[in-house]
Amino acid sequence: TQRHLVSALLPEAELVRLRPGPDMVGFSAFYESNGPTQGVVVLRLAGLPTVPVDLIMRLWGAAAEDIAPNLDHLVELARQVAPVV
Known part of the structure; x- marks a missing residue:
């Protein structure tokens, strides 16, 4: 499911x-x-294998080369949106 979502949103990547x-x-x-x-x-x-996807982020408005180095910051943002309890 995760692979299909990425392929649907960005098939060339x-x-x-x-x-x-x-x-x-x-x-x-x-x-x-x-x-x-x-x-x-x-x-x-x-820890939740029955849930295929918890968070999807589509990134736009900046070049991919500018976004990719900041992936750690994006993941940290995801932790704030969907905290592990």
Whole structure:
């Protein structure tokens, strides 16, 4: 499901597996394009295997090369939106 979401939003991009911490897993993808989306981050709380996706972030308005280095900050934002309890 995570792979399909990324492929649907950014079909040309190469998937990169994310494991930002022991409590989150997912994928990111970035692609330099003129389309509506330049990056996608899909995360799931690792302790909830029955929930396929907890958070989807579509990133636009900046070049992929500007967004990708800040991936750690985006994941930290996700922790604030969907905190692990």
